[in-house]
Amino acid sequence: MTAAPLETATALLRPAGERARRAAVAARNVLAPVGRALWRVLGPALRIVTPVGWIVLGLAVLALVLSSVFGWQEFTFLGWVLLVALVVAAVFLIGRSSYGVLIELNPRRVVVGDRAMGRMVVTNTGTRRLAPTRMELPVGRGTAEFQLPAMDPKQEQEELFQVPTNRRAVIVAGPAESIRGDQLGLLRRAVRWADPVDLFVHPRTVRLASSAAGLVRDLEGQVSSKITNNDLAFHALRPYVPGDDRRYVHWRTSARIGQLMVRQFQETRRSQIIVVVPTAARFYADEDEFELAVSVGASIAAQVIRDGTQLDVVSEGGPWRTRSVTSMLDSSCRLAYGDTGGFASLRALVRERTRRLPAPSVVVTIGGSALGAGDIRSVQTLFGPDTAHIGVVVEAGSPARLGSAGGTLMLTLGRLEDLPALFRGVGS
Template sequence: MSSVTEQVPARSVRLRRARGKLGSGMSRAGVTTKTLLQVAALPPRRAWTAIRPLLAVISPLGWIVLGSAVAIAVTGYLLGWQEFVYLAITLVAGMIVATGFIFGRSAYTVEIELSPRRVVAGERALGRLLVRNIRPRRSSASRMELPVGAGVADFVIPALEPREEHVELFAVPTTRRAVIVAGPAVSVRGDELGLLRRTVKWAEPIELFVHPVTTPLAPSAAGLVRDLEGEVTKTITNNDISFHALRAYQPGDDRRYVHWRTSARTGQLMVRQFEETRRSQLIIVFVADKAHYESEDEFELAVSVLASLGVQVMRDGTKVAVVSERVELRTRTVTSLLDESCRLEPVSSPYRTTREFARTATLRLPSPSVVMVVSGSRLPIGDFRAVERLFGLDTVTVGFRAEFGAAPQLTSINSLRVATVGALTDLPRLVRRAS
């Protein structure tokens, strides 16, 4: 009986060892198979790496010609039509002839300059493309393309002697607010039909900021922000500047604020209370949701209103934060604010309501003294009131509705004021009335 009990564990041990060897063998086989597949895939990968630059020179038109040549050749062969075969040979011969136009090498230094780098929409901006031959021998003529915004400027660069320069001037369209990217400059070699095209980049792109049109406003936004050094509020605090009253000492009060004369006269410790002073903090909430705008002109008017308000407040020295659905605009300087306003575009808001957007965007910002909400004509008055209720009673909320071509109007609902701006020239008068 004891011998049987001793044999069973021995058999189980042998079985486990056999299974372990089988499993390790299978895992090694799996690793070996994976390694073989990787090795087998290596040559095609290297071949594709070598062939890819060659295929990149074939333009879309060139691929159409090659595909047509193959289709015509197969059709002519199957149907026995020699004309189709001759046509396919002609197309292939055209591709072969085009290869002669992509050979050649040039060495340039290319500089792209914009003057000025920042303009207001409608102002003139000029660009300069400088090409210098840095090879020790004469370069051949070439063609250079320069993307400017949505368009492409095409220049013919003549043959240049060593160290010789060639300059091309171009105008940049600045009819609308935008960030226009000029570059990179690309030299192009290819045939006249555009079957083959070899390109080389020579310069990095640069940006031209087309700022929105703004209008000057009265200082401190016409009184909306009244005290740049600190505005006294009705909130009572234990330490500040503006004295309010005396009260009895409580354990934990700072002894620096004990009023010793009154304490000696009354026989008990009395401490000072203060009215809280708050440095002016302004938040501009820009609603970029395209559902609240009637047209592109209306959106551009709203951006101009935003820029005009922000520029004037920053020039007054007031700290301002500008938030939108996608990004919080940089407001370190007036120039940075105007640069950021160039990037504003109508978006599909990820928030369900304007209140939710304003609450999320201002959650980490200091408590503001003034909140300005800028939007289009489709934003209901109720949404302005919903934003107003997010902040305390000490916060002044003013709304600006851009409605292109509408008569200027100021609507007051309790403490909320909503200005309807039909043209940018109406903004100074509406701000004065709102204050």
């Protein structure tokens, strides 16, 4: 008996809810552009007030409201004192600066643990003397602060700083900002003077033997045993059959024996190596293991590039740049531990990242101790039988060993220094 009234009420409320939703969407579409326009106008002024300044302003308003409601003179005095403090703080923002700032990093590329120094040169490019000020320079996640003295026109001030390089990363130095504000930190005006500069902290790598390992090095293509009707490597002659391309008829032999003969060729394959370095945390025991995997992948990729073999390196974030060893190492610096890229499995990652690439000669899959044999076999199913597969598992403290599983060559190592010996074993 109660079901019918309930269904009736639901049917009546449904149109009302739909109208409310449409009204909310329409209001948002109208108010959003207005809000963005107001923020463009008022944002620069509002950003001058620091969190402490907003607290002081709120206390001043609260004190004056309490004073007007209850007639407490003490709150009147407190409110006006706080407002005067904000007005006095605004005086420190008056004035213009004319700086020329140069940020230099030497060198621009270092290996994890190497020392990296930076230099900031500040010049008074104006025609009047500048008062002392504070300059802030963001360096990675930290901020370097420099107290600049009063500077005459064309005067230079040099400041040195050190960049931490204990982790693989792309460290951004800059932009430099000159800071004007009061001593209490109520108001703060920052002016940017220089573009940021990138410092690439490359992973540690080891050099492999150029003959290492299942990594095909033939630039002109590897001759296979498969016979084809057109290629570069001549194999033999055979009788002509209808449908053969007449361009490959060997006319001299055909005239001598009185029968059309066509050339046969051995198929040549372009050497193509794909290195897979996943970044998802589920393949590693911890971040240190991930960093070791990145070092292993970068070491293999660097040697392949030096050998002149076609190479592609893929991760969740996208393909690496592999035109040179330097560009490859720069790409490795941008890998973020734990980035899944929206891929549910390693197979989905490799399938998506390699679908536009030519068929590879060798696929090298690198992961941590949590990378299972099933994950590597799932990658193996994506490619044909002519593709060789190498699985590299990094596990901190594990002894180096060489084995195989399901037709895949498996390398296990606990230190980066074990990699050259393992790959010499693969080559033999």
